[in-house]
Amino acid sequence: MQTTSELMACNPFLSYRISISFSSLCKTLSPLLRTSISFPTRSPQFNPIRFHSRSMMANSFSWDDVFRISQADNDLDDSSDLQGFFERVKACNRGCEKKSEFIPFVIEQQIVGYIHNRFANHLREFHNVFDFLEDKSYSSHFGGYITLNPSLKSSEDRTEAVADVINCLGGLIPGTRNELYPVTSSFGKPEFFSLERAAAPYFGIKVYGIHMNGYVNKDGNKFLWIGKRSEVKPTFPGMLDHLVAGGLPHGITCKENILKECEEEAGLPRSISNRAVPVGVVSYMDINGYSFKRDVLFCYDLELPDEFIPTNQVQLNVTDGEVESFKLVPVTHVMNIIRRVEFFKPNCSLVITDFLFRHGYISPENDGYLQLLQSLRSGDCS
Amino acid sequence: MQTTSELMACNPFLSYRISISFSSLCKTLSPLLRTSISFPTRSPQFNPIRFHSRSMMANSFSWDDVFRISQADNDLDDSSDLQGFFERVKACNRGCEKKSEFIPFVIEQQIVGYIHNRFANHLREFHNVFDFLEDKSYSSHFGGYITLNPSLKSSEDRTEAVADVINCLGGLIPGTRNELYPVTSSFGKPEFFSLERAAAPYFGIKVYGIHMNGYVNKDGNKFLWIGKRSEVKPTFPGMLDHLVAGGLPHGITCKENILKECEEEAGLPRSISNRAVPVGVVSYMDINGYSFKRDVLFCYDLELPDEFIPTNQVQLNVTDGEVESFKLVPVTHVMNIIRRVEFFKPNCSLVITDFLFRHGYISPENDGYLQLLQSLRSGDCS
Numbered sequence: 043m044q045t046t047s048e049l050m051a052c053n054p055f056l057s058y059r060i061s062i063s064f065s066s067l068c069k070t071l072s073p074l075l076r077t078s079i080s081f082p083t084r085s086p087q088f089n090p091i092r093f094h095s096r097s098m099m100a101n102s103f104s105w106d107d108v109f110r111i112s113q114a115d116n117d118l119d120d121s122s123d124l125q126g127f128f129e130r131v132k133a134c135n136r137g138c139e140k141k142s143e144f145i146p147f148v149i150e151q152q153i154v155g156y157i158h159n160r161f162a163n164h165l166r167e168f169h170n171v172f173d174f175l176e177d178k179s180y181s182s183h184f185g186g187y188i189t190l191n192p193s194l195k196s197s198e199d200r201t202e203a204v205a206d207v208i209n210c211l212g213g214l215i216p217g218t219r220n221e222l223y224p225v226t227s228s229f230g231k232p233e234f235f236s237l238e239r240a241a242a243p244y245f246g247i248k249v250y251g252i253h254m255n256g257y258v259n260k261d262g263n264k265f266l267w268i269g270k271r272s273e274v275k276p277t278f279p280g281m282l283d284h285l286v287a288g289g290l291p292h293g294i295t296c297k298e299n300i301l302k303e304c305e306e307e308a309g310l311p312r313s314i315s316n317r318a319v320p321v322g323v324v325s326y327m328d329i330n331g332y333s334f335k336r337d338v339l340f341c342y343d344l345e346l347p348d349e350f351i352p353t354n355q356v357q358l359n360v361t362d363g364e365v366e367s368f369k370l371v372p373v374t375h376v377m378n379i380i381r382r383v384e385f386f387k388p389n390c391s392l393v394i395t396d397f398l399f400r401h402g403y404i405s406p407e408n409d410g411y412l413q414l415l416q417s418l419r420s421g422d423c424s
Numbered sequence: 425m426q427t428t429s430e431l432m433a434c435n436p437f438l439s440y441r442i443s444i445s446f447s448s449l450c451k452t453l454s455p456l457l458r459t460s461i462s463f464p465t466r467s468p469q470f471n472p473i474r475f476h477s478r479s480m481m482a483n484s485f486s487w488d489d490v491f492r493i494s495q496a497d498n499d500l501d502d503s504s505d506l507q508g509f510f511e512r513v514k515a516c517n518r519g520c521e522k523k524s525e526f527i528p529f530v531i532e533q534q535i536v537g538y539i540h541n542r543f544a545n546h547l548r549e550f551h552n553v554f555d556f557l558e559d560k561s562y563s564s565h566f567g568g569y570i571t572l573n574p575s576l577k578s579s580e581d582r583t584e585a586v587a588d589v590i591n592c593l594g595g596l597i598p599g600t601r602n603e604l605y606p607v608t609s610s611f612g613k614p615e616f617f618s619l620e621r622a623a624a625p626y627f628g629i630k631v632y633g634i635h636m637n638g639y640v641n642k643d644g645n646k647f648l649w650i651g652k653r654s655e656v657k658p659t660f661p662g663m664l665d666h667l668v669a670g671g672l673p674h675g676i677t678c679k680e681n682i683l684k685e686c687e688e689e690a691g692l693p694r695s696i697s698n699r700a701v702p703v704g705v706v707s708y709m710d711i712n713g714y715s716f717k718r719d720v721l722f723c724y725d726l727e728l729p730d731e732f733i734p735t736n737q738v739q740l741n742v743t744d745g746e747v748e749s750f751k752l753v754p755v756t757h758v759m760n761i762i763r764r765v766e767f768f769k770p771n772c773s774l775v776i777t778d779f780l781f782r783h784g785y786i787s788p789e790n791d792g793y794l795q796l797l798q799s800l801r802s803g804d805c806s
Contacts, residue, residue, distance in 0.1 A: 228794070229788075229793070229794050230791055230792075230793075295788070295789055296787075296788040296789065297787070297788070297789060319783065319784035320781075320784050320786075320787045320788055321781070321782050321783075321784065322781050322782060322797060323794060323797060338794065340788050399702075399703070399704050400703050400704060400782055401701065401703075402701035402702050402703065404702075405678075405679070405702045406611075406677070406678040406679070406702055406722050407677055407678065407679060409612055410612075411611070411612075412610070412611050412705060412720065412805050412806050413806060415704060415705060415805065416801065416805045416806070419798065419801070423794050423797065423798045424794050424795060424798070
């Protein structure tokens with residue numbers, strides 16, 4: 043295994059000194075500057091403008107591109123400007139003005155989710171499973187709410203009946219993966235039933251996950267282990283990711299989940315992952331078409347030994363590996379990546395921004411400090 | 425100077441093993457247990473029931489009492505129960521149902537504060553300084569708002585005119601101390617004028633402060649330096665406090681303020697205090713009579729060397745010292761103090777609870793984790 047010192051010799055992310063010309067700096071930073079800078083020629087191997095389009099985020103950059111973006115630093119790009127961080131938070135909190143298009147999904151007098159009125163029309167035919175009731179108690183724009191048929195009393199019955207509906211709906215809910223999420227009114231409360239992970243945003247249920255910042259502290263300089271997702275992942279292929287992250291499935295605690303994911307996603311033995319520290323949460327609410335994401339991410343920090351190198355255990359066993367590769371990146375460079383481009387899987391940007399706050403990389407002297415900090419918990423954090 | 429190891433030998437807070445009988449445990453814990461336990465005799469030197477009354481918080485306990493409360497641990501007192509923490513947060517967030525009794529205080533079309541309608545009557549006679557205007561724009565229960573007379577254009581003129589009013593009001597605003605707080609719409613925005621610190625809650629302006637958790641990490645076990653306020657302090661005499669804390673006065677940044685307060689309150693040289701890390705904020709809104717507190721506290725962590733012993737510079741120079749004495753207390757014991765009794769100055773409990781979250785002492789496995797975390801930012805955090 044390589045130590046951090048050895049890595050510093052071969053990993054460009056760990057080299058602080060780099061010569062960069064003004065013209066290449068303009069190319070790198072051009073999409074990020076508010077004033078327009080024209081440059082006649084573009085490097086054939088790298089065009090940062092591509093990365094400004096959300097639709098082109100995935101599959102469109104290499105570690106070399108990440109390296110260039112993370113490095114550039116000059117007077118034109120104010121490192122104290124939090125604008126880029128606000129944009130990342132905004133990207134996870136779209137469409138709040140469209141909440142009125144959704145109908146409350148209620149079980150045992152508790153709102154557990156929100157279903158888009160047009161998606162709900164597809165559920166109407168399953169009258170043995172879903173009931174549409176008129177009642178203004180839940181302040182719905184549509185004067186009613188959706189619930190499960192009272193004949194479905196047990197958690198098992200409900201889980202099975204809703205799963206059958208999801209199967210019948212076929213392509214309307216893509217990417218089913220036979221992973222169940224608990225449906226509750228809030229975290230830790232009794233589970234009313236379990237729902238296919240891919241269907242969660244269509245029912246607008248609260249979804250919980252765990253995200254871990256794995257970092258190395260080298261003489262006071264901190265480095266984050268960053269993953270690059272496999273190009274064959276169905277969601278966010280090729281994007282940057284945490285060392286360890288995952289949804290919180292049915293029947294497992296956060297602590298058990300973090301240990302499991304550490305082992306599977308980074309090859310971390312329990313002797314190390316046991317030291318992972320829960321440090322808070324970030325939350326967001328994102329409406330996009332029929333999808334209403336209400337996510338709460340439990341954040342963990344894990345200080346790793348110098349000599350540790352992550353290996354993806356899933357990648358070794360199956361063809362659709364989670365992560366293609368990992369690199370150790372100075373936290374100051376990770377900041378530049380988040381500020382400047384949308385390379386990270388969107389919710390990872392939020393969890394890393396929370397890390398930057400807690401570790402003093404963003405300080406009260408930065409204009410917008412309080413607003414950005416508050417925006418990291420835009421979602422209903424319960 | 426003593427090292428932590430040396431301190432462990434003489435400071436009862438650093439001794440983990442202590443023999444405690446069941447009867448003394450009942451006495452210590454009785455006010456904290458939901459089930460009633462009767463005990464016929466009470467120790468003359470210590471009666472924990474006294475501490476359950478908010479009005480008797482101050483001037484009523486010694487370090488020995490703190491020590492006893494912090495130690496006791498048994499099956500009847502569930503250390504994973506967050507109830508005590510919720511109570512501390514609630515104590516800083518009283519009276520939200522009374523917000524309608526306040527009239528918006530507006531300057532240059534921005535709400536900068538809230539003034540109680542009955543307190544406002546005292547301001548009416550100063551018609552060269554305050555204007556009472558009818559206007560429903562600011563959704564006031566009273567159909568109007570209070571502003572400064574338009575003849576007061578400059579910050580200096582406003583500051584002077586309002587100060588004169590405060591002097592005229594005399595005993596209505598007790599404890600004036602000639603310390604000015606900036607009046608703004610939100611943090612970092614231009615200052616409309618400056619207001620006497622003691623008057624801030626009567627005008628309901630947003631007040632910013634800095635609080636620092638000074639801690640020592642000894643082989644993975646963390647200890648917090650805790651202060652006990654002087655018995656002659658006009659506010660919260662005798663209560664427990666942070667190593668360093670203070671309001672953020674007019675014309676000074678958080679960073680400059682933390683360095684200044686570290687020196688004054690704990691004798692910390694800049695070579696050490698420079699390492700203080702900004703880690704986030706807590707906020708609260710508290711209504712009590714005419715007083716409307718809207719406080720935002722910038723939190724800092726500072727890991728201190730083993731051998732450092734704080735000394736209060738103010739105490740050495742003047743008679744009304746800030747802090748009587750400091751002790752180094754295991755974080756797990758600090759948790760017990762906060763959970764069980766109201767010994768800490770109320771807002772310190774919130775900042776320490778935030779520390780407990782960030783350092784993993786409170787975890788997602790604790791029932792109420794998310795609600796408690798969110799409640800630490802109950803105030804308008806802007």
